[in-house]
Amino acid sequence: GFTDPRHTVGVLSAGWRKRLAIARELVAAPDVLLMDEPTNHLDVEGILWLEALLRTEVPAYLVVSHDRYFLEHVAWRVLELNRCYAGGLFQAEGRYSDYLLRRDEALREQAAYQDTLANKVRREVEWLRRGPKARTRKGQARVKAAGRLIQELDEVRARDAGAAAGIEFTASGRQSKKLLLARDVAKTVGGVRLLAGLNLTLTPGMRLGLLGASGSGKSTLLNLLAGTLAPDAGQIERAEGLRVVRFDQDREGLDPAVSLRRALAPEGDAVVYRDRSVHVVSWAKRFLFRPEQLETTVGRLSGGEQARILIARLMLQPADLLILDEPTNDLDIPTLEVLEESLADFPGALVLVTRDRFLLERVSTLVLALDGTGGATFFADYAQWESAHEETDRDVGDRIEAPARTAVETRTKPAAREGLDARRLTYLEKRDWEQMEQTILEAEEACAACQEAVEDPAVASDPIALRERWAALEAARTEVDRLYGRWAELEEKQR
Template sequence: SGGYLRVEGSYVDFLRRKTELLSAQEKNEAALSNRLRRETAWLARGPKARATKARYRIEAAGSLRREVDEVKRRNNTGAKMALGFEGTKRRSKILLSAHKLAKSFAGRQIFAKLNIELSPGSCMGILGNNGSGKSTLIQILAGRLPPDAGTIKMVDGLRIVLFDQKRQELDQSQTLRRALAPEGDSVIYQGRAVHVVSWARRFLFRTDQLELPVSRLSGGEQARILLAQLMRQPADILMLDEPTNDLDIPSLEVLEEGLAEFAGAVILVSHDRFLLDSLADYIIGFDGRGGVETYADYSQWLTASQQVEKAGKRHKTKAVNTVQAVSGKPAGKKLTLGEELELKVIEDSIAEAEANLTACQASLELPEIQSKAEDLAACCVKVREAQEKVDQLYERWEELEQKSNS
């Protein structure tokens, strides 16, 4: 249901309170949406847990999805970031081909005998743990790092645009206006001039923000500046290393749409399952031990990774049992006495924390809370803190369950 904001004071006071109210509502929507993404990922991951609790999480995820939809409807956030990457419209069938690439660091093999072929309209996803070689491969394909072995062939005049984790440093003292349009009051996009005010609106910036220094902008807003700079570079291949870091929900949605419509090839390093499932034609998966395999999708990579992890645990357990047999020492307890007691009561603690979270979320719906920006902001803080408590308890519960079943 809708409502109205009543403020005693001047029009300036009204605008200030309105801005605070809208900001609090947007933060609440973002928090709920991020929680929904985590819950969906948790359910898809299928950890070891009691069936009753798994069913509860499924039902809770369904309720959360309805709540997110309702908050989005109430906020009526029709503004979207008008993101569209500029391609060169090259018609070559093969833009880049790599044959038997290999790379090692300090004697440790990162990958070997890796073959890659990129054509217009294709998207290759890359997955693996931190330090497994994902960013190294990106740097090699971008021509910034030489491979130890193998060859890379590119069409003449190939344009590669790289958006990496480090990203170029933004001048924090520079104004938003100058960061978006460094050479004047307009930018050239897809062959035509676009005024900086219109360009800023494409990325959900308000006109009154143009004279703010970059240092006053949030991490998500600064990420939008980098995307704005990326958009203005014509490319045959976009190489994106964790592009979703710091992006808010509306920007994430339009990033996906922009990449889907891009005419060139895309290399996407990301742990965002939804983004990869939506865009990637196939996945290159690193196992962290020098092995690289090709997978049809995220689920196939995840299943293979879990099988490798289980095999490693079995091998480790066998080695430990062998040492214990030789030494004659008995195996230690799975859980300490304190941990056993903690496991017995942790579900009650989770239920209590979830009841508190539900109460905090219900407070957000009260008209007397929504009509006062300060109260709404304080309520959002309580919801966030309550959600963090629930998440911490679930993580601890899973940790104890895994230790108990190991």
């Protein structure tokens, strides 16, 4: 992918330095290539390049990664280290999606075993409480067996007590239908035109994913939307009193010399979350920090721990618009899954920049791709962008490096994965489709409950309560309509 051998390493971006580091290792022709988070700092095209490289140039490799899309395309066997499994390890043959299915099955079996074991322990405890005679050999053996059962149940429960961060963003409750409106926005930085004639409207419930190579203008657009940068031309109109909460990938808001306690609760030993006081110890535990870590300085914490501090801060701020710039860096997969659910449930608007294609596909309701020359194109989802990207690559040729092209072409071949056509339903889409009937049923039940609340005679004379219940009913109806539309879209993709 390097086009000018005269470039010095110092002028390369972090992504290109990562490519260089991988190339240096491959020159040594290793029998096994060991990689720790190789997709960090790579943009999407760089990740596609790496996927193709691993499939064609590396005989064997072991990779540690939280990039689930990447794992789906390069792994043929997945191992998870987790104390919740007997022996602390679970492994599954196949791709990442196969691992998810087998993991869920294993956890269900483990839960069923725990229930059976708990019933046995309950019977033995009742027997012991009756004061049985343990003088006989048979009685002594049963007492010992009961003790072993109780110990085994304690061990299973201890393994099962795996924790995940409690992430839940707070909306301001604003009723505005339009939060931000950008008209014909243009911006040039360093003599490079990044945006030209961009039109964009952000509304509650809209979740916009941004795609583009490094330097294409994603951070510039975030700054424009946040109001920290002015456009060269055009206008950006914001709803009055618009509350914008932002996650910065550079983590500039963190002081490395400050203790974890002060980073989480700057003004005392408690924080106020949703009008309720929460002690800093409880708040820290919610983000998987131990009490003994509270006096540790931020600079000594891992990248993932620092990211959790920033997320904890964001949760304390009611927001109309969330702007997240690479929030997944250094987060483990369980935390990513909780973050996904929280973002999908956030009722305000979201603008998201991420290399995590799994998150992008799961959360985004719309994708905007920037080409770095002023062009901006909207797509329904990541899969549509990928398809258009492949088509452009075939037509234009040189827009994307050949390794990246190989990654896209290889990934869309029917033989790549029996039973799953990437042009039809992705793993997440298949999961959504399978659960859609139940999801719609629950949404319709919620809508019916909102309708009953509106018709309650007790609120007929209370205009404030009535207005709130009407707003809840409208939101419920909108969600039902959205789900039916999504269901039809998924059905259409399978034809």
